[in-house]
Amino acid sequence: MAVTKVLSVGGSIVVPETPDTDFLKKFVSMTRDWLSKDSSRRLILVVGGGGPARIYQGAYREILSGLSNSNADNSEADWIGIMATRLNAQLLKASFGALCPNPVVYNPTDDIEFKGQVLVAAGWKPGFSTDTDAVYLAEKFSADTVVNLSNIEKVYTDDPRKNPDATPIDSITWTDFRKMVGDEWVPGKNCPFDPIASKKAQELNLAVICAGGKNIENINAILNGQGYIGTTIKG
Numbered sequence: 001m002a003v004t005k006v007l008s009v010g011g012s013i014v015v016p017e018t019p020d021t022d023f024l025k026k027f028v029s030m031t032r033d034w035l036s037k038d039s040s041r042r043l044i045l046v047v048g049g050g051g052p053a054r055i056y057q058g059a060y061r062e063i064l065s066g067l068s069n070s071n072a073d074n075s076e077a078d079w080i081g082i083m084a085t086r087l088n089a090q091l092l093k094a095s096f097g098a099l100c101p102n103p104v105v106y107n108p109t110d111d112i113e114f115k116g117q118v119l120v121a122a123g124w125k126p127g128f129s130t131d132t133d134a135v136y137l138a139e140k141f142s143a144d145t146v147v148n149l150s151n152i153e154k155v156y157t158d159d160p161r162k163n164p165d166a167t168p169i170d171s172i173t174w175t176d177f178r179k180m181v182g183d184e185w186v187p188g189k190n191c192p193f194d195p196i197a198s199k200k201a202q203e204l205n206l207a208v209i210c211a212g213g214k215n216i217e218n219i220n221a222i223l224n225g226q227g228y229i230g231t232t233i234k235g
Contacts, residue, residue: 004042004143005223008134010150011050013213014088018051026216028095034223035099035117042114044141046121046134047092049084056080075126082123085130089122096120108136128185131197139204146206147222148193149213155180155192155231171232174202193233207234 014020035041057077064070089104096118105112105121112119124133134146155177158166178198181191192210193201201208211218211230221228 002040002042004141006044006134006138006143006146008046008131008146008148010213011048011053011088012151013149014047015050015052019091023214024095030216030220042117044119044137045092046130047085047089048130049081050088053081053084056084078126085123089120093120108133128196129194131194135197135200138206146208148208148210153212153229155210169231173235174233177233207232
């Protein structure tokens with residue numbers, strides 16, 4: 001029976017401004033090694049937009065701010081971000097070579113035939129981030145956990161950059177987590193896990209582990225079910 005793990009890889013980890021090739025070499029090497037130990041292991045990688053999304057969304061808003069009677073449209077900003085996720089995902093898919101024979105997944109609700117050991121997905125449509133795509137794919141391929149990799153090691157009680165009293169959280173319920181992130185998605189919103197994804201994950205009774213994306217040894221520990229640094233959201 002296949003063991004499927006879903007990683008929602010923040011775009012800022014893969015392409016902070018330009019592709020982080022040093023990180024990508026280590027990440028691809030570690031995950032290839034993990035997959036090689038058991039042919040029943042499968043990985044679904046859902047990639048965010050990162051630097052390119054922020055840069056192009058910022059350019060779009062700046063262009064419109066200089067025009068009279070023009071306001072930035074959230075849907076258009078989302079589409080710009082989605083296109084950035086697709087470029088990042090294509091880079092990751094190519095890096096896995098024959099392990100990832102499927103094309104990049106754009107719609108997680110499609111009838112998808114998972115042929116290799118790696119499946120790479122990108123943004124789908126406006127209204128939420130790639131975190132939501134990861135939750136849909138976890139449901140489709142019967143994964144019980146989504147690992148959300150970003151530039152923070154743990155979820156905090158508040159933004160630690162703004163509030164020095166913010167403290168890290170090891171474990172939290174979906175009810176309490178959703179009180180923190182709210183129910184609305186705004187393109188480019190910076191939160192530990194997208195509010196729309198959170199709502200669906202709670203409905204599915206899915207667990208989400210939020211962890212630092214650059215800590216390769218820690219990601220490997222999570223994949224192997226060992227002790228890890230991160231925040232677990234469930235229940």
